[in-house]
Amino acid sequence: MTRIGAVSYLNTKPLIHQMRDALGDQDSLSLNLPSRLASQLAAGDLDVALIPSVEYFRGQKYRIVSDAVIACTGPVWSVRLVSRVPIQKIRRLALDEGSRTSAALVRVLLWEIYGLKPETVMLPIEQSPDAADADGVLIIGDRAMHPEHGVYEEIWDLGQRWNQHTGLPFVFAMWVASELAEVDHLVPIFESCRDSGLAAVESIAETHAAANGLTNHDLLRYFTENLHFRLGSRERQGLERFRRSCDALGLIPQPATDRA
Numbered sequence: 284m285t286r287i288g289a290v291s292y293l294n295t296k297p298l299i300h301q302m303r304d305a306l307g308d309q310d311s312l313s314l315n316l317p318s319r320l321a322s323q324l325a326a327g328d329l330d331v332a333l334i335p336s337v338e339y340f341r342g343q344k345y346r347i348v349s350d351a352v353i354a355c356t357g358p359v360w361s362v363r364l365v366s367r368v369p370i371q372k373i374r375r376l377a378l379d380e381g382s383r384t385s386a387a388l389v390r391v392l393l394w395e396i397y398g399l400k401p402e403t404v405m406l407p408i409e410q411s412p413d414a415a416d417a418d419g420v421l422i423i424g425d426r427a428m429h430p431e432h433g434v435y436e437e438i439w440d441l442g443q444r445w446n447q448h449t450g451l452p453f454v455f456a457m458w459v460a461s462e463l464a465e466v467d468h469l470v471p472i473f474e475s476c477r478d479s480g481l482a483a484v485e486s487i488a489e490t491h492a493a494a495n496g497l498t499n500h501d502l503l504r505y506f507t508e509n510l511h512f513r514l515g516s517r518e519r520q521g522l523e524r525f526r527r528s529c530d531a532l533g534l535i536p537q538p539a540t541d542r543a
């Protein structure tokens with residue numbers, strides 16, 4: 284039995300299009316927040332998962348098993364820093380509980396652009412960003428795709444900021460398997476689901492837009508213009524640049540201790 288975990292946000296719908304039908308009886312697919320998928324893979328509770336890229340850097344004998352990824356080459360829309368003060372004055376930063384990669388990315392950008400290392404606190408998944416006791420709040424996923432209710436001085440789209448800062452794409456998440464997992468049979472499935480998902484983005488957008496308070500047009504634009512689902516050489520360069528920045532700031536998670 285192979286246990287597969289994928290991100291529960293809209294951004295993943297084109298990657299897991301008709302995946303349950305493509306899987307054999309021995310494989311299971313569960314959906315969760317990116318941060319929880321990372322913990323489950325590290326703990327051995329999943330065999331392969333779409334995990335935050337910063338978690339891949341922990342070097343736990345992980346391997347990337349597909350070129351199907353969640354990336355962007357400019358504005359991503361769903362990863363935003365909202366700030367009640369001018370961003371260079373942020374002293375206290377709340378980080379979305381669902382995130383690992385963007386939580387590192389926002390710290391990298393604040394450091395490399397403004398020399399800032401704010402104190403950080405967690406924004407629980409059930410707490411509204413407006414209620415956070417912080418100057419700035421990182422929000423990701425579906426809840427970051429709606430206009431803010433609070434009064435904010437400045438808002439950053441982190442995909443756009445990364446691209447302006449480095450000239451490179453940014454890779455948020457990829458299919459990563461743990462060392463001993465037998466996942467060869469899944470490799471063509473990850474690719475073919477992504478390819479058929481991209482061929483069907485219009486109907487995927489129609490299926491999910493209204494239930495998420497979005498127009499078909501906006502969700503289609505998110506899938507086709509904001510997000511980018513293929514790991515190529517530029518994306519690998521972006522990953523490597525991100526790894527170096529995270530390393531310099533001590534943001535790479537430690538390998539999980541070996542279990543008996």
Ligand SMILES: C=C(O[C@@H]1C=C(C(=O)O)C=C[C@H]1O)C(=O)O
Pocket residue numbers: 290292294317318334335336353359361362381382383384385386423424425455456
């Ligand atoms: C673009 C996004 O990419 C994601 C962001 C992640 C993170 O910050 O750890 C992980 C997986 C992706 O879902 C998003 O969630 O909006």
